[in-house]
Amino acid sequence: MDAKLSQLQNVGQKDKAQAYLTLLTEALAQSDGAAVARDVHTILQNALTETHVGQVVQRQVLGTLADRLAGGLIKDSSLKKQVVEDAIAIAQPAGNVAAQHFEEQVNNLRFQLADLLEEEEDWSGAARVLMGIKLDSALDDAKRKVYIRIIRLLLEEEDSVQAETYYNRALSLMNAPGVSQETQLHFKLCQARISDYSRKFLEAATRYHEISWMGIVDEEERRLALSAAVTCAVLAPAGPNRSRVLASLCRDERTASLPSYNILTKIFLDRILRPAEIKDFEATLKQHQLAKIAVSSNDRLAASRADDADAVDVAAGETVSTRTGPSTVLDRAVLEHNLLASSKVYNNITFRGLGALLDLTPGAAETMARRMIEQGRLKAWIDQVERLIWFEDSKEEDDAQGKAGGLGEVDMHTEDTGAPFTKKWDRQIRMTAANVEAIVQHLADKNLVSFTA
Template sequence: MESRLVQLSSLGQKDKGPAFIALVHEIIARPDQSAVAQDIHALVDFVVNQESVGLVVGRQVLSELVKVLGEGQIADPEIRKRVVKDTIDTTQPKIVSFEEQVSTLRFQLADILEEEEEWSEAARVLMGISLDSGQRCVDSEKMRVYVRIVRLLLEDEDSVQAETYFNRAQLLVHSANDKEILLQFKLCQARISDYSRKFLEAASRYHELSYVAEIDEEERRHMLMAAVTCAVLAPAGPNRSRVLASLYRDERTAELPTYNILSKMFFDHILRSAEIKEFEATLKPHQLAKIAISSNDRLASATHDDDLTSSSEPAASTRTGPTTVLDRAVMEHNLLASSKIYNNITFRGLGALLDLAPGAAETMARKMIEQGRLRGSIDQVDRLIWFQGNREEDDAQGKAGGLGEVVETEDTGAPFTKRWDAQIRVTAANVESIVQHLTGRGLVKTGTVHG
């Protein structure tokens, strides 16, 4: 091969290009493909590094090789992958002279690696493309590459590096007109919010994408399920309640395996361990991430618990806080749900409900009250948490969101009076219903009462 290359380099400048190109086709067309990679390496190394060949001829030969490789004329995928990778490595020192050809080869190598599900390796190959040079200064092309890198990195759950390239793509989103790229960008945005534990934002974006008609129906179903999962994992409070209401109103969620936990969370029902275990099986690894308890929270829990050691009540839990993202979401939800049931609750009682130490339960309630996610107050002398009577207001907000009609009620004064009156009305209505049922079946006879 070396003597053949030297012989071709001695030809006239006009004849060199066609001669080397003919040699490329000759090597690839051989019936025995075992030496193709070795001979192509020798050819590329010669035309790139030998001054006698010239830059113009070198570009012509490389362009032809890139075209041949792109057309798949090398049938064996392993040989093709080796040739592409070796050509990139050989040409890389002269990247300034052969930038366009090397960039095209990198796209080809990324395609090969993506087919083999080598996601991170494919992303690193694309990262090596110089997008800031004069030859590739089109913003839409840059964004396409950045979005592809983000998508590949997220496949391997490398959310930290993916966010870096997502931020670069975000600066160019204004210049994108391709619907497919914009949809991929929005999906990456939702997935990065998911990985960053911004679950409310992720749920909203997933839900929005689940309505896009251009996306395959099965993919839309996956996005809807992801929206429900993120809504369940989101911090309990008014914002999550609005997202849950939006998802609960969506008729498609009734067909999802996570519909049971969605409905229970929407209606503020307390979740049981069996339901949590079933939901946990549907989560991805990053959604089961461990969370650390701050030293201040651990100290506060221990301090309060020391004061309760003399209590005659049964031994309380010793857990000082949630251990996973799901654990925290469920505890906060159950705390919010208990505020709809009780007027007040002791630290120990709340700890028993949440499977937390009494001090840790008080710490969680305090944080939620401070953040405006729970309405109530804490009496540390009596070790009580008082919940504000806002159930009627919450019901009205839910109904105004499209779940029913808002019924105006008479203002009877304090919130506890409203609650008491409502309980009396419900009890009286239930008694009346029972009496009518028994009367209809002839089990109760109505008559005049004589004094």
């Protein structure tokens, strides 16, 4: 091969391209994989680095190799991967300014290499290959597709931090006109998954539920999106915003067929969750949804503080929990929900009683209640002298739109998530009856009507 290449130095530029392509065809036609890789490397090294070869010829040689590899000329994926990686390394060495002349050909090779790595489930490797693609002169549609694919690969590797960087790049291109429905779907799925990995479960649940209604998605994929929406809604922070999402999911008749439907309805109806139910649900969670959470030093100090009443209980043989806070994302969601559910049952509760209910120390139970009150997710007040939490009742009737459990005022104008129609009908009947009674009383006061026994 070296001898044949040395003869091309004196060949004119018009014939030189055909001569290199002939050698490339002979090299690719060999049955020995090692010989193919070796000869292709020699040809590319000579064609792309020798000064007597013009840029037009170089692009022809590299482009022809990329086209033939894309056409399936090499069946062995490991050999094809070796040839593609070698070609990229020769055509785009670090610090080579001339490599920009092969941008189109190298991008073609990088897409093929990314496909090979994705087949091997090397998600991070495929993402890194796509990150090296030059998109300066590419159309917006091509940029969107590359960014979305990188996001998807990074999320498969659970690298949500770097995925968010490329998500922001894609976001700036999504408002342009002419974005295909398929691209919008992939982008919305990326949005939902990034919110999920970032523990923004409420936002993720809303986006997953939206995707589950899109007609262009397969039935099985819609079911998976709906299941993901239920999971994220359960893991979301307890409060009025979650109540609205839960109401929307419970009204969706498709959720009745999901394995998580039981825990969904119990949370929606503000029922206290039992350990056995939590364990079954925990088995369905992904790794990032079981992440450990750290307890701050201040919370740990407050949770470990004990008073005389706690000491008396311990001396009397009563069991007092030693847990100083939730350990996982699921644990925190369940504890907050049970605290919210207890506000529907009790008018007030002691720190010790709440701690026994939540399996926390009295100080940790107080800390959790205080934080939910501060964030407006629990309507209550704390009497630290008597060591009591007083739950405040809402004067208006609770409904599924966010006022459950005395959680405070919610803006009801932006979105009607649908209190049950029967409750709306009942309110109308009560108002009508009250108006009729007022009219009759007014007529009786004027002696215009009389009532007989």
